[in-house]
Amino acid sequence: MGGSGSRLSKELLAEYQDLTFLTKQEILLAHKRFCELLPQEHRSVEESLRAQVPFEQILSLPELKANPFKERICRVFSTSPTRDSLSFEDFLDLLSVFSDTATPDIKSHYAFRIFDFDDDGTLNREDLSRLVNCLTGEGEDTRLSVSEMKQLVDNVSSRAREREGRLGLWLKLSLPQILEESDIDRDGTINLSEFQHVISRSPDFASSFKIVL
Amino acid sequence: MKYLSEWDQWKRYSSKSWKRFLEKAHEMTTHLELWREDIRSIEGKFGTGIQSYFSFLRFLVLLNLVIFLIIFMLVLLPIFLTKYKITNSSFVLIPFKDMDIQCTAYPISSSGLIYFYSYIIDLLSGTGFLEGTSLFYGHYTIDGVKFQNFTYDLPLAYLLSTIAYLALSLLWIVKRSVEGFKINLIRSEEHFQSYCNKIFAGWDFCITNRSTADLKHSSLRYELRADLEEERIRQKIAERTSEETIRIYSLRLFLNCIVLAVLVACFYAIYIATIFSQEHMKKEIDKMVFGENLLILYLPSIVITLANFITPMIFAKIIHYEDYSPGFEIRLTILRCVFMRLATICVLVFTLGSKITSCDNGTCELCGYNQKLYPCWETQVGQEMYKLMIFDFIIILAVTLFVDFPRKQLQAVNLRLSLLYTCRPSPRQFRASNSNFFFLLVLLIGLCLAIIPLTISMSRIPSSKACGPFTNFNTTWEVIPRTVSTFPSSLQSLVHGITSEAFAVPFFMIICRDKRYLIQKLTEAQGDMRNQPA
Numbered sequence: 171m172g173g174s175g176s177r178l179s180k181e182l183l184a185e186y187q188d189l190t191f192l193t194k195q196e197i198l199l200a201h202k203r204f205c206e207l208l209p210q211e212h213r214s215v216e217e218s219l220r221a222q223v224p225f226e227q228i229l230s231l232p233e234l235k236a237n238p239f240k241e242r243i244c245r246v247f248s249t250s251p252t253r254d255s256l257s258f259e260d261f262l263d264l265l266s267v268f269s270d271t272a273t274p275d276i277k278s279h280y281a282f283r284i285f286d287f288d289d290d291g292t293l294n295r296e297d298l299s300r301l302v303n304c305l306t307g308e309g310e311d312t313r314l315s316v317s318e319m320k321q322l323v324d325n326v327s328s329r330a331r332e333r334e335g336r337l338g339l340w341l342k343l344s345l346p347q348i349l350e351e352s353d354i355d356r357d358g359t360i361n362l363s364e365f366q367h368v369i370s371r372s373p374d375f376a377s378s379f380k381i382v383l
Numbered sequence: 384m385k386y387l388s389e390w391d392q393w394k395r396y397s398s399k400s401w402k403r404f405l406e407k408a409h410e411m412t413t414h415l416e417l418w419r420e421d422i423r424s425i426e427g428k429f430g431t432g433i434q435s436y437f438s439f440l441r442f443l444v445l446l447n448l449v450i451f452l453i454i455f456m457l458v459l460l461p462i463f464l465t466k467y468k469i470t471n472s473s474f475v476l477i478p479f480k481d482m483d484i485q486c487t488a489y490p491i492s493s494s495g496l497i498y499f500y501s502y503i504i505d506l507l508s509g510t511g512f513l514e515g516t517s518l519f520y521g522h523y524t525i526d527g528v529k530f531q532n533f534t535y536d537l538p539l540a541y542l543l544s545t546i547a548y549l550a551l552s553l554l555w556i557v558k559r560s561v562e563g564f565k566i567n568l569i570r571s572e573e574h575f576q577s578y579c580n581k582i583f584a585g586w587d588f589c590i591t592n593r594s595t596a597d598l599k600h601s602s603l604r605y606e607l608r609a610d611l612e613e614e615r616i617r618q619k620i621a622e623r624t625s626e627e628t629i630r631i632y633s634l635r636l637f638l639n640c641i642v643l644a645v646l647v648a649c650f651y652a653i654y655i656a657t658i659f660s661q662e663h664m665k666k667e668i669d670k671m672v673f674g675e676n677l678l679i680l681y682l683p684s685i686v687i688t689l690a691n692f693i694t695p696m697i698f699a700k701i702i703h704y705e706d707y708s709p710g711f712e713i714r715l716t717i718l719r720c721v722f723m724r725l726a727t728i729c730v731l732v733f734t735l736g737s738k739i740t741s742c743d744n745g746t747c748e749l750c751g752y753n754q755k756l757y758p759c760w761e762t763q764v765g766q767e768m769y770k771l772m773i774f775d776f777i778i779i780l781a782v783t784l785f786v787d788f789p790r791k792q793l794q795a796v797n798l799r800l801s802l803l804y805t806c807r808p809s810p811r812q813f814r815a816s817n818s819n820f821f822f823l824l825v826l827l828i829g830l831c832l833a834i835i836p837l838t839i840s841m842s843r844i845p846s847s848k849a850c851g852p853f854t855n856f857n858t859t860w861e862v863i864p865r866t867v868s869t870f871p872s873s874l875q876s877l878v879h880g881i882t883s884e885a886f887a888v889p890f891f892m893i894i895c896r897d898k899r900y901l902i903q904k905l906t907e908a909q910g911d912m913r914n915q916p917a
Contacts, residue, residue: 187392193395193396193399232591236590236592236593236595236596237586237588237590237596238596238600239586239588268588270399270402271395271399281583298582301582302582302607304586305582305585305586305600305603305604305607306600306603306604306607307597307600307601307604312600312601314604314607314608314611318607318608318611321611321614321615322578322582322607322611325578325614326578326579326582329578329579330579368579368583369583369584372579372580372583372584373580374580374584374585375580375583375584378585378586378587378588378589379584380589381588381589382589
């Protein structure tokens with residue numbers, strides 16, 4: 171696979187296979203696609219392993235172009251000091267987490283980091299609002315209204331933090347109370363374990379959190 | 384990441400390839416789906432509720448296609464093969480053996496003078512030249528088709544094809560309803576799952592196409608808004624005081640009585656219209672003016688269509704005062720309108736049935752039915768249904784062409800495109816995500832209601848002796864016992880054993896017990912999903 175002179179060595183391939191959830195074919199394809207993002211003269215194997223591709227190039231990949239979370243994805247997987255470029259190994263990490271065989275734990279861990287827009291380790295109201303805006307589209311007329319957003323974020327944050335079962339009736343009766351309490355003071359942040367708990371009960375997560383080259 | 388042996392790697396690789404293969408195969412079969420792209424774009428623009436209606440329509444088209452194939456294979460094909468001399472077969476015609484020749488008299492209504500408009504009337508009402516075509520029962524006055532090696536029993540095939548497509552429809556609808564019910568369990572009114580699932584797992588990261596992404600954005604937006612609106616309404620309902628509740632319930636009772644009164648009035652109107660039409664239909668064509676003749680022929684259809692046009696408007700007005708949540712409002716209105724639709728047809732059918740089996744001076748003992756007015760009553764019932772169908776079609780066509788199109792000033796002629804251009808999403812968002820199950824439920828009720836008159840006419844009313852494949856049988860159902868009596872005696876006693884009460888009653892009880900057990904399990908599962916511990 172790949173053009174002449176840009177094949178990965180067997181040992182490197184094996185190492186990558188061990189460290190990620192990807193198969194040999196997928197790693198080779200990833201390398202080929204990564205090399206296509208580099209300028210023509212720097213496409214040798216050694217250079218590709220050292221290169222840092224700026225975000226604009228990565229975001230031009232068709233798999234990421236239509237994704238509303240593309241900037242967040244790049245930022246989460248970037249290990250460069252300036253957090254604005256991806257190396258080949260970062261790229262492999264990205265593909266590994268989004269592959270078919272990645273475990274739900276890994277996926278939910280990274281999903282949490284992607285949705286945490288301010289990188290503070292919790293999903294607060296601001297994060298949830300920005301998340302919903304990403305989902306509904308970028309235009310001004312496509313966003314939810316302020317009251318709708320408030321209602322939605324209240325629901326999600328209060329319910330995600332509800333660890334006990336027995337929602338249903340209890341929640342229905344005390345709904346006005348919860349909304350009132352979580353007005354301004356109650357910050358309603360979701361931490362990683364709560365998020366993973368929510369995701370574990372979601373039937374669609376595993377099939378939607380997937381990118382295939 | 385620990386070191387994996389070659390074997391584990393190969394296992395992982397092969398399981399992945401197998402999964403990929405299954406996905407590809409699944410993808411290919413979905414490409415065969417009819418109208419897949421159009422329905423997906425409808426989903427993106429208008430939400431899953433509207434999309435479920437259209438995929439329900441697609442299901443109906445497929446069901447009808449399969450029913451057509453069953454009828455064609457079992458009944459039409461042998462006749463066509465013989466009629467057009469494709470195979471070396473011949474019709475078997477057994478003359479009627481009964482004493483009374485009066486029952487077999489079948490005067491074909493055609494006057495000597497050919498008026499141009501008599502063709503139009505024939506086309507619109509299924510009489511004259513249309514009556515003898517394969518559209519109607521009378522065409523199949525054949526007792527069998529004799530091929531080289533065997534004789535094809537046409538009456539038996541006719542009856543079995545009817546039973547087959549009814550059973551197939553029932554099973555297919557029930558199967559789809561069960562799937563919808565299961566999905567309902569997962570996505571039930573559990574807001575928790577609904578919101579968090581939609582937000583955290585709502586975006587499909589596989590989307591690469593810009594327009595698909597736009598569709599997904601608008602679909603998510605739609606769903607979230609609908610959920611939020613429904614929750615606001617729910618909260619409002621939960622905040623009602625007891626006085627308000629009593630007021631609402633008594634108002635609802637009163638309004639339901641009005642609904643009932645409207646229904647009864649419509650049924651009576653249809654009854655009168657049908658009686659009038661049947662009695663005056665038999666006049667000579669040349670004694671009547673063209674318009675008057677057509678009006679009398681189509682009177683039941685006109686009254687039914689008018690009733691089905693006015694009552695939804697009344698119901699829609701009434702439901703506002705009953706103060707339900709938007710999703711429930713839609714469903715209740717649809718239920719009432721559908722009930723109206725089905726019940727009007729039932730009234731028509733039963734009126735016809737009573738006319739067919741009632742004779743004015745006891746002449747029914749002769750043939751079992753009113754052979755003077757209805758020598759071939761199955762065809763005549765078919766003609767009433769045919770008129771209803773034609774009239775419906777004309778009305779829908781007229782309304783679409785002359786009311787909707789000019790109103791929106793369109794250039795597109797294709798009706799599918801017209802939906803996308805003429806319809807704007809309703810400003811009031813409602814979620815009809817359970818509507819797939821609901822539509823199937825409505826269809827199931829309709830099917831059960833259709834089976835009832837069919838069963839009664841097949842087993843109680845004697846088949847006409849002047850036309851049709853069952854001239855040599857007392858009733859249509861008699862074909863089965865007569866065929867069973869030609870089986871070898873061991874098989875006969877087996878059949879008798881299965882159908883006897885000693886077997887049927889315990890069997891039925893076991894089925895009921897299983898159903899109850901199943902329902903119990905399902906509701907337990909639902910409870911489990913709600914109360915899952917952390």
